[in-house]
Amino acid sequence: xxxxxxxxxxRGTGDRLAELFTATRGAGRAALVGYLPAGYPxxxxxxxAYAALLDSGCDLVEVxxxxxxxxxxxxxxxxxxxxxxxxxxxLSDLFGLVEGIAARGGRAVVMTYINPVLSxxxxxxxxxxAAAGGLGVITPDLIVDEADEWLAAADRHxxxxxxxxxxxxxxxxIARTAQHTRGFLYAASTMGVTGARDQVSSAxxxxxxxxxxxxxxxxxxxxxxxxxAQAAEIARFxxxxxxxxxxxxxxxxxxxxxxxxxxxxxxxELADGVRIAAAAAAPSAGSAVGDRS
Amino acid sequence: xxxxxxxxxxxxxxPDRAGxxxxxxxxPRPDGLPRPSAAxxxxxxxxxxxxxxxxFGGRWLPEALVVAVDEVADAYAKxxxxxxxxxxxxxxxxxxxxxxxxxxxxxxxxxxxxxxxIVLKREDLNHxxxxxxxxxxxxxxxxxxxxxTRVIAETGAGQHGVATATAAALLGLDCTIxxxxxxxxxxxxxxxxxxxxxxxxxxxxxGSATLKDAINEAFRDWVTNVDHTYxxxxxxxxxxxxxxxxxxxxRIIGLEARAQTLALTGRLPDAVAAxxxxxxxxxxxxxxxxxxxxxxxxxLEAGGDGIETGRHASTITGGTVGVLHGARSFLxxxxxxxxxxxxxxxxxxxxxxxxxxxxxxxxxxxxxxxSVTDREAMDAMALLARTEGIIPAIESAHAVxxxxxxxxxxxxxxLVLVNVSGRGxxxxxxxxxxxxxxxxxxxxxxVADRTSTExxxxxxxx
Numbered sequence: 184x185x186x187x188x189x190x191x192x193x194r195g196t197g198d199r200l201a202e203l204f205t206a207t208r209g210a211g212r213a214a215l216v217g218y219l220p221a222g223y224p225x226x227x228x229x230x231x232a233y234a235a236l237l238d239s240g241c242d243l244v245e246v247x248x249x250x251x252x253x254x255x256x257x258x259x260x261x262x263x264x265x266x267x268x269x270x271x272x273x274l275s276d277l278f279g280l281v282e283g284i285a286a287r288g289g290r291a292v293v294m295t296y297i298n299p300v301l302s303x304x305x306x307x308x309x310x311x312x313a314a315a316g317g318l319g320v321i322t323p324d325l326i327v328d329e330a331d332e333w334l335a336a337a338d339r340h341x342x343x344x345x346x347x348x349x350x351x352x353x354x355x356x357i358a359r360t361a362q363h364t365r366g367f368l369y370a371a372s373t374m375g376v377t378g379a380r381d382q383v384s385s386a387x388x389x390x391x392x393x394x395x396x397x398x399x400x401x402x403x404x405x406x407x408x409x410x411x412a413q414a415a416e417i418a419r420f421x422x423x424x425x426x427x428x429x430x431x432x433x434x435x436x437x438x439x440x441x442x443x444x445x446x447x448x449x450x451x452e453l454a455d456g457v458r459i460a461a462a463a464a465a466p467s468a469g470s471a472v473g474d475r476s
Numbered sequence: 477x478x479x480x481x482x483x484x485x486x487x488x489x490x491p492d493r494a495g496x497x498x499x500x501x502x503x504p505r506p507d508g509l510p511r512p513s514a515a516x517x518x519x520x521x522x523x524x525x526x527x528x529x530x531x532f533g534g535r536w537l538p539e540a541l542v543v544a545v546d547e548v549a550d551a552y553a554k555x556x557x558x559x560x561x562x563x564x565x566x567x568x569x570x571x572x573x574x575x576x577x578x579x580x581x582x583x584x585x586x587x588x589x590x591x592x593x594i595v596l597k598r599e600d601l602n603h604x605x606x607x608x609x610x611x612x613x614x615x616x617x618x619x620x621x622x623x624x625t626r627v628i629a630e631t632g633a634g635q636h637g638v639a640t641a642t643a644a645a646l647l648g649l650d651c652t653i654x655x656x657x658x659x660x661x662x663x664x665x666x667x668x669x670x671x672x673x674x675x676x677x678x679x680x681x682x683g684s685a686t687l688k689d690a691i692n693e694a695f696r697d698w699v700t701n702v703d704h705t706y707x708x709x710x711x712x713x714x715x716x717x718x719x720x721x722x723x724x725x726x727r728i729i730g731l732e733a734r735a736q737t738l739a740l741t742g743r744l745p746d747a748v749a750a751x752x753x754x755x756x757x758x759x760x761x762x763x764x765x766x767x768x769x770x771x772x773x774x775x776l777e778a779g780g781d782g783i784e785t786g787r788h789a790s791t792i793t794g795g796t797v798g799v800l801h802g803a804r805s806f807l808x809x810x811x812x813x814x815x816x817x818x819x820x821x822x823x824x825x826x827x828x829x830x831x832x833x834x835x836x837x838x839x840x841x842x843x844x845x846x847s848v849t850d851r852e853a854m855d856a857m858a859l860l861a862r863t864e865g866i867i868p869a870i871e872s873a874h875a876v877x878x879x880x881x882x883x884x885x886x887x888x889x890x891l892v893l894v895n896v897s898g899r900g901x902x903x904x905x906x907x908x909x910x911x912x913x914x915x916x917x918x919x920x921x922x923v924a925d926r927t928s929t930e931x932x933x934x935x936x937x938x
Contacts, residue, residue, distance in 0.1 A: 218842045251683060251815040252800065255538050261682050274812040280507035297536060298799045302813025324538050324799075328526065351702065356542060371540060 199290060200318050200343055200366035203242055203270035204401040204422055213418035213457040216403060218245035218294060221280050222272030223263045224435040230283050231443055232434045236383060237289040239447035239452025245321065245425070246281055248274065248295035253427030255323050255371075259428040263435060278315040284314025290321055292319040292345065292366070297333075305333050309340040319366045327363045334363055347371050350386040354397060367423055368400045372407065388420045389416035409449075413457030424457050503565065509576045509735055509904065512569045513562035515727035521766055522908035523833075527716020530839060536799040541695070544702045545733040546781075551622045556724065559715035562618055572646065573609045575728065577601050577865035579736035583893075584863040591883035592890025595740065597733040597761060597896045598692040599867060602799045606898030607729060607757045608639035612708060614725035618629045619706040626650040626885075628699070629708045631822030632659055632687035632753070633871065634666025636710030637897055641675035643708075651675040654693045656686035666902050684817040687827045691801050705777040711754025712831030715802030719831050726760025729895065737893055745893040746886055747772040751871045752845065753789065753825035755834045757897035762843060772844065775834060776878035778820035779847035789818035790847040791830040792838050800828065805835040821850040821906060822870040824898075848874040853908050856880060857900060869898035870906065 205362050207214045217236040222229050233244050249264035249272050256264070277293065284291040293312060300308045300322070301364050312320065319342055325333060326344060337344040343366030349372070361368050372387030394402050404417050405425030414424045426449075433445040505511065528534045535545065555561040570577040580596040593878055599607040609924075612629075619627055627649050631637030637653040644651035653670050657679045660667050670677050683689035691714075698707040709718040730748075737745055750758035752775040765771040780788035788794055795806040800815060808816040808828035820826040837843035848856075853870055856877035861867045868876060872895070879894040886892065900907065908914050 214656060252688060252691045252692050254801075255540070255699065257696075258682070265683070268814065298809065299813035301798055302809060302811070326535065326537065326539050326542060329534055329536055345784070347539045349538070349543075351543040352539055353543065356539070360539065 190299045191350060198242075200292070203290060204367065207242065208401075208422065210394050212403075213421055214242040214403075214423040215240055215414070215450070215454050215457050216243045216245060216423050216425040217241040217430050218247055218405075218425065219430055219434050220247040220249045220260060220263045221277050222267035222270065223431070224266050226268050226272070226276060228434070228442065229267070229319065230280060231439055232446055233280070233284050233289065233291070234287065235288070235443040235446040236430065236450050237284065237452035243292065243423070244279065244284060245294045245427070246284070246291050246317075247427075248277060248293060248299055250296045250299060250304065253296060259431050263431045266435065274303055278311050280315075281317045282315040283384045285371060286307045292321060293317055294321040294323065294345070297322055297325045300333070305336040306339065309336040313340040313342055319345050321345040321347070321369055323347055333341050345369055348390065348394060349468050350390050354393065357394055358397045360471050361394065361400055364400060366401075367403045368394060368398060369425070370394060370402050370404045370421070372404050372417075387417065391420050408453070411452040411456035411459075414453040415459045418457040424453065426453060444462065483859070501528035502566075505576075510728065510731040511566040512575065512725070512728040512880045513566050515731050516556045516562070516565070516614070517723040517863065518556070519763070521833075523716060523762070524708055527720070529719075529833045529836035532805050532839070533716055533719060533803050536804060537540060537635065537715045537802045538699065539729050540699050541702070541715070544707075545612045545715050545717065547622065547878065548618075548706075548721070551618055552717055552721050555618055555621055556838040561617060561621065563757065565614055568613045568617070568646075569610070569728070571858065573603045573821060574601065576732045576736075577729075577749045579733060579740060579742060580864070580866075582864050585860060586883070588859070588863050589880050589883050591888065592886040592892045593741070593879075593888075594879060594883055594892050594894060595737060595745070596728060596864070596866070597736075597893060597895045599729060599757065599895060600866065600872065600899035602937045604635070604639045604642050605901060606635040606639070606869065607726060607760060607895075608636045608710065608898075609642065610728060610760070610923075611710065611722050611725040611756060611778060612636070612639040612643040615706070615721065616640075616647050616649065618721075619649060619708065620647050622700075624649075624704055624706040626652070626705045627708045628652045628654065628689060628697050628701075628705055629710055630690040630696050631666075631710065632656070632690070632826060633822065633869070634663040634670070634902060635824060635869070637677070637701070638666050638669045638673070640708050640710070641670040641673035644675060645673045652697065653677045654680055654690040654697070655867045656690050657681050658685045659687065659690070659826075662906065663823055663902060665905070683885040686817070687823070688815060688829070690799070695801075711756045712759050712833060713754045713805070713829055715800055719803065719833055722756050723831075723833060726756050727763045729757065729760035730762060730764030733761055733893055734894070737891075741891060743891065744768055744771055745891045746770070747774055747879075747882055747890070748895070749776060749875045749882060750895040751773045751778075751874040751897060752830060752834060753778065753791070753822075753871065754829065755831040757895050759831060760794055761835055761895040762837070767844065773837065773842060773844040774878055774882060776824035776841055776848045776874040777845055777866070778818070778822055778874060779852070780819035780821070782849050783847050785821040785822075788847065789820040789826050789828065790845075791818075792834065792845040793847045795830075797827070797835075803829075803832045805832045806830050806838070821910070822853065822874065824871040825874065825930070828925060846878055847878045852877045854907075857903075857907065858911065860896075861900075866896065868896050868899050870903045872897045873900075
């Protein structure tokens, strides 16, 4: 295993996530990260949806690989994943989507369960994603204990490996996970599956506080965010606010123009949220709190 | 540790109940058969510290569950060496589940097949009707020991769900069972049994609405409720330590069967046959023979419509290596690594994964795996019913079918031990449709029509 840096690396595309967080920290705000399943609801609408997020205030998009067995996802993302696959999404389509995002100047990381990566080949996956302009990969069902081969592949091709920590994670595990993570550390703010919630879990700030004591990595918080007020709340203590299920619900509703408008509207509200927090509380170091629910 | 909600049963033997005498479940059995406690204290075939059997197994799971599985591993490591825990396991196995299960010399089946002598390990005679009770009693005791008040479980055919609901009722634990919608419909009787036992049954509609999706949903529940909930895994799959724990609680099958076969025949069998879905009954009976190099271990996977049709559940014989439900093993997947739906007439084998220890035994050549189609299994179900008066579960009928073929290959000097892992009561609706048993006046003719002549059912002359 090769990746040992805890912060920005000086190599490959890893610079671009580090640059993002340097910029947002400099601006005294959190980054806004938007998740959508790739190919949802269709290939054509999916490309438009990512563009709508990036044009309306998302600093980074997470391109989710629709998977047959998404164990930590709630019903919204499960159903969207099934729809995308039913409409013909193939793993090879992922790289074209990422390339399209990168070509228009957007930043993209991939969120994927590990079996499609194993099947595609870890080295080949990292290589093709890097060639497409992708910056990193979030692996929700891969723990660092099993990640030697993936870390080596990601390192070879300059892809940031992004791991999750959870409220139940011990300090020892957070430290070890952070040691192998680049870009940002993904803090799952509740112990449950993804899905928009009315209130931000109290576990999130506690988890971020524990992470801060162990790593200088930016920390993203996800799981449940759907309003600007929630985004503002998380932005007070995290470096990135990650929103998933709320965007996914909108991406499949109505026709393409209606969906784009809805996505843009929510992205703009959330983007205001992550900036209001800055005005209110001027965070010092960064952390990213994610909710891809 | 005793959970405060548990009242009915004391932990460990109660001298008052034993009337001052030594309880029968303590010490060696008069017949010399081993007790379940002998099966769990460690073997030369335990996985490495990271939970690997060769290159298979491990912990491929979300970080949020690491603490939970660590806690289970720690609790089990202590429990498997704790006399209080082991005594309670033995007591329940004997006085509640009905262990030991007998070995039946299948004389008429042997004569009908005309090959090797066939003997049957009768896990179908256990309380709740299958081998599943062995595992759930062990893990339910572990749950109580850990101070958890609720168990959740997945189930396919419903046998593990019924067994879990049973153990939960016995030990006073809350119980939620996840079952694919498709399976709740084809195993409606078991759904009713679980509800009668006080369990909540959740029909899972996501994905293919079968066992794999029930497992996904149970994991989601566990992630959310891990503080008070134990995931009582039903097969030798999942993240470490579940393949170890479930295997240990099922090892009693093989320990008993080995001793019983020696006592009955004076020799070891030439082969041991068992059906393999996730693989818990198979690993349970195989394990006692791992170090007997002359004993072939034959796992029978569900062939559905036939491997060549793509509609099957033969994970080792027709799958590839990947990661599913926490372990690296063989699985059914497409070229994108998406899990493929499995197909089998048997809900209990209808699963696109298999336990990592089986994958290892296949890779190193210690066990061999064959595929048995729906038709071959149903033929064997009827064959065993008519020659021995035993209606096996359709899962177990796969083992019978494979054993019959092997008995013919081995010839009259051979000896085949078959694990009859469960009874077929739950499968009568399927059998009624398959054999056309709905109308009593036409049943006999239709059984003859639906079984192939090779199966030998209708030509028995009765």
